[in-house]
Amino acid sequence: MPEAPFRYRSPDEDSARWHGFPFRDGDIVISTRSKCGTTWAQMICALLVLQTPELPAPLTTLSPWLDWLVEPRDEVYARLAAQRHRRFVKTHTPLDGVPQDPRVTYLVVARHPLDMAVSLYHQGANIDRVRLAELTGRSAPTGPAPRRPDVPEWLRSWIDRDVDPREELDSLPGVLWHYRDAWARRDEPNVVLVHYDDLSADLAGQMRRLADRLGIDVPAPRWPQLVEAATFDRMRVRADLLVPDPLGVLKDRDAFFRRGGSGAARELLGADDLARYRARVAGSVPADLLDWLHRGR
Template identity: 40%
Template sequence: MEQQMTPWRAPQRTYQSYYMDSTHWERYRPSAGDIVISTPPKAGTTWTQRIVSVLVFQSVQVPASVSELSPWLDSAFKPLDKMLEELEGQRHRRFIKTHLPVDALPVYSEVSYLVVGRDLRDMALSTHNHAAGVKRAGQPAVTKDIRAYWDEYFTRSIFDWEPNGWPFNSPTHHLQSWWAHRDQPNVLFLHYQDMLDDLDKEMRRVSAFLGVPVDEARWPELVLECTFSVMKAKQDEVFPGKNADAVAGFEFFHKGRNGQWRDVVADEQLALYRAAVATLPGDLHTWLTRSK
């Protein structure tokens, strides 16, 4: 009989919107060794899922796409019964995607949590590309004007109690909620910039955290497979169906670079960004805001 696990932290708040439903996690039945990838939208979610996939299978040839192997459990776009059926049927080490902050999740000692952060200025541009390029039922309208959108991103959330992230949930709240638990042995923070700068090093950190031995003979191939350029070239294989609700010209894997905001946003608009990150604890602010 499978041992029942008790969360050491229960959900404190319910998040329900046109694109997410945190109550889905009430039906999650954890298994020892499960991996939860928790990120704000457009912080490197699919990238991290791809990294975990090649580590779990120790191969660039995995049995299905990232979206099939790693279900987004709080997604409002796929029937929960179907996601749970697929998850329960998996026999490999399971890895699950969420965009929820820690206050919306049951947190278990036996489950590993990967939390990914990114400079909010770059996240804002990537979120605009996604929100303007994908039209989901019930999604609020998003302006095509990136400067006008910037003002919305840093002053609104889809949830009334959050300060930013429009039309999704707040990246500052998400990261701050997890930061308080960063010293837990089953929580690992990753930074998008570190992954860009030294993917080999960051993948080794993930491998050590998950207890996955590194096969040096195979390692270069695994790292190469997780570079942004290779993922983008194989996007139909890595993430099929990504454009089902997309307007013409939309790319799910956009540019994969940081610092693009410098050529887009007026200097005076940076005050909104500074106000958003000023609310963060000092050490989180320092960790998050380093950028090239």
């Protein structure tokens, strides 16, 4: 008998919302850590499934975040049940927290942990905590906001934090936990791993690879417009349609697509900090996974 999925919980998410979800043949589950290319992967799936750059609805409607607590579970289920196209659903839950179904393709997008951390830092400043608390039924924060460290200081503390990875999924141990679980499943026929830097370096090639893995046939004349619609610059122009903020949690939607590149942390940290990072991750996950994550850096 298969092992029951682990339950991941945070103030804003609960993976138990996946339990009992009625999968369909062909469903796609997009499983990523925060700021690792989630919206990019959702957009690519939308383009491949619908085969048009003109989406019929906002991306969050087409591809809801199932375990986010800001929207009632039954409403999300009902919206997905009404969809007639092939479904592609977002989650930040590792694969060991999502029911495994052979009819489903599980797409995991990974990014260099330090690049993810820099994006996470900036995203944290863009979240309206009062609005988020209101939507999740928690008490709003009161009193003056604590001092926010600068990026290098915050990165050093992020590298050094020693926490339970299943309790703090956006910590360094949590990021590695998510990737290690996916890496162990990478040879399963319905698990696809994609690296953020590969999307940056060869978007067209990665989209064709994903179409092949999903069994989607795209007519040759249609490819250029689909690839162009998935570029970072084009997605930033269409932020109102694509940013995952249907209920006003972000202070500035345009700031969501901030930079899109890689290497920011290595520009901010010194040699000693980078050495400390390498020492922290060494031995915590398989060496071949680290080589893949770091892409020879």
